[in-house]
Amino acid sequence: MDYFLTEEQQMIKEITAKIAKEKVRPVRAELDETEEFPWDIMKVLAQSDLFGVYLPEEYGGLGGGVLENCLAVEELGRECIGVATTYAASGLGAYPILLHGSEEQKQKYLPAIASGEKLAAFAVTEANAGSDAGGIQTTAQRDGDHYVLNGTKQWITNGGEAEVYTIIAITDRTKGARGASAFIVEKGDAGFSFGKKEQKMGIRASATRELLFNDCRIPADRLISREGTGFIVTMKTFDVSRPGIGALAVGLSQGALDIATEYSRKRVQFGKPIISFQAIQHILADMATETEAARALVYATARYIDSDAKDISKYSAMAKLFPTDVAMRVTTNAVQVLGGYGYMREYPVEKMMRDAKILQIYEGTNQIQRNIIGQELNKEYGRIKETFF
């Protein structure tokens, strides 16, 4: 379908698609097998200026927004969401600086992220703080013109590989949610190290590690915004990043649909290509319809956010929830359409199905997305005085 993209948006799609097809597709199975970090691909993406598509031109970006980011993420995700997650996670680490950082912080960190010279990462999750960010135990203690960090972050995408980390730590435990703050930590800061690399079910090309803070002293100017704004920074970051997870899901669904449809046209049973059977046609029809609906929702939400709209939380949650549930169904059905072949490692769809599961979990489980949407509905309808009966 024609989504009336601008010429620049079309170029982002074309270049990313070319890289995905020529550089990602041939190695995705191997990266999945070996869990090797895709540095070669990250370098190609950097050389092609793709790390800055959503960043303003004054910081070395291309001046695009959430939609531009989604287009690049989708095309990469079509071939491998392990690689695409690695790319997208750098944006997730940059958003807190872009949205809430000081001018000095933006000047210092964003150009290197935009050029792809440095990867970024965002760290909220801890062993006891997943859906409930209130459980965060990592602390940041002010000490003169420094902060001293202590604690452990868990399951951090790009952990160990990224150079720039935005992390959430508690500066005042007595204030509850208003006692958290966001900081920038650099790889190499004294007292900052990495824990074990996790072995995962899917997106195995992406690196997931613990971040260990052991009396890690950082200059006070690494604080993002003011003390106590950590949760607001986090929520605002997720509001703009969640459509990106939706875009990963759209790309993954499209990749699974591409393979399932091509296979159905070639696979002959009972003397006919199996696509001639309605049982298969209906599965493919549902896959295609849901994928297109997911894409339309992601693009519409991304455009809405890029219009500087304020009330974006509900739509942003929807643009993560729906496409990722779709991706789980579409990839599961792709395996079903390919039958025994689909279950084999030699064919790409079993990886797609394993990969899909994380989309319903990270950046807020889909249950949490439903909570956000439900709470927003309650607020929205609470403001309406008229009745619909």
Place this chain on the structure above:
Amino acid sequence: MHIVVCIKQVPDTKNVRIDPDTCTLVRQGVESIVNPHDWYAVEAALLVRDQYGGKVTVLTMGPPQAEEALRETLALGVDEAVLLSDRAFAGADTWATSLTLARAITKLGPVDLVICGKQAIDGDTAQVGPGLAAHLDQPYTTYARRLELVDGCQLRAERVTDAGYELIQMPLPAVVTVVREIGDPRMPGLKHKMRARKQEIPVLGAADLGLKPEEVGLQGSYTQVVRVFSPPPRCDRKMLNGSVEEQVEQLLNLLKEAKIPGL
């Protein structure tokens, strides 16, 4: 360092037909692509520029739509592009083509290095590169897999042969054709592609190059395509077995039976 890369827009040979009357390729309705070997020439030029500085100009002779091929190379970071387009250029053989390109290179000058792909996938002659060197009266080498500058005025090239490679050194300016071992062509960059969209591409005709109509195109061509055909499949092939000595013995007898002169 000014490097000129000569490229050619060719029909995507995955689906071409031969016109039985004219014995030439039917180009209508066939998608045009940049000759795949030429991407290695572009990559070679960009590698040399990245290492030693300078600028890369890509040159092509073709119909107006060949401009698209030039823009594709600009998206990889090529600095400038020039299109040679003139109705009089149509039907050029390798002589007329290399003469026209050579004149254009002289006009662009001073040019330090000219790089071509090893051959074009439509004609497969591999003659234009060496032809250029002849018209420019410059040294050349072919099938290079690695290029290096020595003292800024000499080119050292590794030339691929069946047995290995030859190391060749020659003074600049020079002409070289390259093979795929030079390195995979880089991916297009977003900033380059945006620039490429707007960049002006000068178009030069025969008169601009000081060439007479009888020197270019079909009129300026010394060769004529008489017939194009698929070679018949080879038959009567015989595999020899045994030790090397036995095989030599058998081969000698077979050659004698075939009455090969000199045996």
